[in-house]
Amino acid sequence: MSIDLETVQATAKLAYIDLNDDIEIMHNKLLSILKAVEMLQKVDTTGTSPFKHENFANLNIREDIVSCNNIQEKLAKLAPKFNDDAYQIPIVLTNTGK
């Protein structure tokens, strides 16, 4: 198995990251992880289930109760841009006039 630069770029797009000058570094990183993947594929895992922590059988799940948790003010303070009850982002829809 190998990875071409196109795959590196496609992976970066999925991760919402521009590689700019780092494409070679990231290419090498993914090639090394591919070796790790190949190594693990050689391990016989027949009959083995994917890992679970010992206490996952007894997780403490919260009760499903309706509660009022309007914390808009708190969240708004954290946002880089927040106006008129909304996060401010570049325009998504434009009126083309048709």
Next chain:
Amino acid sequence: MHKLSIIQQIAALRSKEFSSLELVNHYLNRIEQQKGLNAFINLDPEYALNMAKKADELLTTANAPTLCGIPMAHKDMFCTEHLPTTCGSKILQNFQAPYNATIVERLQASGAIMLGKTNLDEFGMGSSGENSYFGPTLNPWNKDHVPGGSSSGSAAAVAAQIIPFATTTDTGGSGRQPASFCGLNSMKPTYGLISRHGQVAYASSFDQAGALTTNIPDLALIMQIMAGFDKMDSTTINKTVPNFSEHLDKSIKSIKIGLPISLLEENVDISVKNVVLDAAETFKQLGAEIIEIDINLVGTWLSCYQITACAEASANLARYDGVRFGFQSDSAATIEELITKSRTEGFGREVKKRILTGTFVLSNNQSEHAYQQAQKVRQLITNELKQKLQEVQVILLPTAPSEAFKLGESKTNSKKYQHGDMFTVCANLAGLPAIAFPAGFGNNNLPIGVQLLGNYLSEPQLFQIANAYQKNTNWHTKFPRLGENK
């Protein structure tokens, strides 16, 4: 004052040998003198001094909690209402958390006073302390060397005795490896012993909080306060936490300690190997039985860790979109561009590497099922360790395969750097506890640590064995000589 253990400081505060205000002032002065270590990202002396005055009032009553008036620092990976929580990243440079992490609440309720937040590898990703947006932290033993990571600032600060203790996170060794590099004590507890609520997530099924101290009884005390069920974290274990300190002075006679001697032959510095063998000899003299064991899956540990932890990291760090909180790029024309530019400008290179690795593992056709297969191997690794821990009570391992690297060496000697986690990741993969403590020095006169890996919820026994070692050795009493370094 800084030469006293935390337990001694608690007694001195109660017997009015000195006040909390004097103690906090003393540490603030030491922090100022050692600014050059770059151990702290944010400090608030005024807040700390006010808290100290309140602590002194409380200390005159019978209601003073255990750590009342004791200064401490939090790794800047824990949410605190008071100071910013940056995770060592530009993307969270000005992030002010709206709530305290559970461990922050618990330590605060026990009277501890936070002086500041410590530097770290960005989002806990790194083993040198060099991957921080706020610059590298230096090792107080030798400022040309790194303190280890990712809990770099916590380790440098405790080793320099500019803070009595500091918190850590340990995803693949981030608490124990810097403990080894700086001559300190740290524990990665059983997964679920300590709440992750308010601990910024890196790899959720690996992450556990811990602490760094100068001795084992102090560590037992701090871990006791942090441990226990929390309804805000569904993965915490709902069982009563035993009293760790009660186990500290028990004999270790006839305890079986496994020694995987073949692991010391490859990629391990000779000085580290000698330190581990010397530690085994000390345990033997204390009445423990040393049993040589083999661990067959050790060659898969690092690969399995990289695949599974990066997969979780890519999912956890997807939340940083530049819209809801954190850094936002100011040059975007579309929403896609806004997210991409904010992340590209906000994350450092090591974080991007791990996000990309995780995204690749979870998405690419060529590596289909890679994550599932890695999770199965992770179960096999766990099964093997648990099986060995039926034959012996604990396994003795090096903490790190070398002394602290030189600054910049992680970039030029990547093999050595990549192997840095090789002995620590197993505890995180299997969710088992491990305790690290100092056990010698290497050729560069830098500290070397060892660790004991124990069975599920065997923390009391780990404290018992580590303390037996410490009562009969003096490595933990050695500290770096510090010049004034502003």
